[in-house]
Amino acid sequence: MTAALEISHLVKTFGGLKATNDLSFTVAEGESLGLIGPNGAGKTTVFSQIMGELRQTSGTIRLFGEDIGALATPARIRHGVSRTYQVPRPFSGMTVAENIRVGLMPNSVRRMVFGAPDPERERELGLSVGLSEADLDRTPAELSMGDLRKLELARTMATAPRVMLLDEVFAGLTVGEIAQIAELIQRMRRDGMTFLVVSHDLPALEPLVDRCIAIDRGTLIAEGSFAEVVDDPEVRASYLGGV
Incomplete structure (x- = not known):
């Protein structure tokens, strides 16, 4: 399958802190990939680097094969990636x-x-x-x-994006509102949109994604089906409190 978004060895440092740490993953065209992790894991920082709102310290960001890592945010939007914000x-x-x-x-x-x-x-x-x-x-x-x-x-x-980054799109919503937003996302998926979705609402996220990755302290700790990632011992320890 064609890669819509390729993140390779992404590093972002703030002083001595690595907000993303040699992070690599790929989102296929037409795929919906979930991105989960505890608070402070670096999820929104990943989005900000993809959009050029933060410049990566090192690593590459490719959109449909083109390196966009040096482009300004408006140019990235014109190339077909856009995002929502947690707030x-x-x-x-x-x-x-x-x-x-x-x-x-x-x-x-x-x-x-x-x-x-x-x-x-x-x-x-x-x-x-x-x-x-x-x-x-x-x-x-x-x-x-x-x-x-x-x-x-x-x-x-x-x-007119080809890839949409959704950051905690269900935060603060009622059960009915979550259902409405989820149905809208499903409709866009059927129309071929590519998604990278961050959400702490795991029950709402599960039916929306084809695969899932988990990060902690900017590092990839699990990748696979939603069930595989949520059941991974390291994910349970870091994100789900070890339960």
């Missing part, structure tokens, strides 16, 4: 539709402060993730956490 980051002074518009605009200072609107495309993206017509005219402060997660997904989808 949603909407523009609070804009409507939901205007937030989606930001993702639709190419860079160049977002076409000189967000360019010409495309209301139909903004609406299409908003409705596709389960936001309502009324939600599009609201501000982010008026949305529930579940709807903020939907807005994050809509803004990410607006960049």
Whole structure:
């Protein structure tokens, strides 16, 4: 299978601390790979390096065979990788539709402060993730956490990614909201999207992934099927408290 994302010997140091430590893994095109580990394991740091928000100390990051490790974040997005954030980051002074518009605009200072609107495309993206017509005219402060997660997904989808990095997309959601987001991700999987998914909600994560990897202190400690990784003794000791 074609490799969508290849991480090879990735190292990120902060002073004497190695946040990622010779980390290597591959995500195949069309695959959904889970990434788990305890708090502080380095999962979000991995995402930040893939997106260029943090520059790796050493190692390579390839997207569909192309080395993107020296590119700025906007260039990486144009090459087809995008992410959500553990804590949603909407523009609070804009409507939901205007937030989606930001993702639709190419860079160049977002076409000189967000360019010409495309209301139909903004609406299409908003409705596709389960936001309502009324939600599009609201501000982010008026949305529930579940709807903020939907807005994050809509803004990410607006960049036309080939690979999506989802960071704790279920955090803070009700059972019903988790089911809605999970169904949306499953639909995108059926359409061929490639995913790398971080989640502490293991029951919600399991049906969404083809394989799973676990890291601890920036080091790969297990790789395989979801069941194999969760049952691995080192994973249970580090992530599940040894139970």
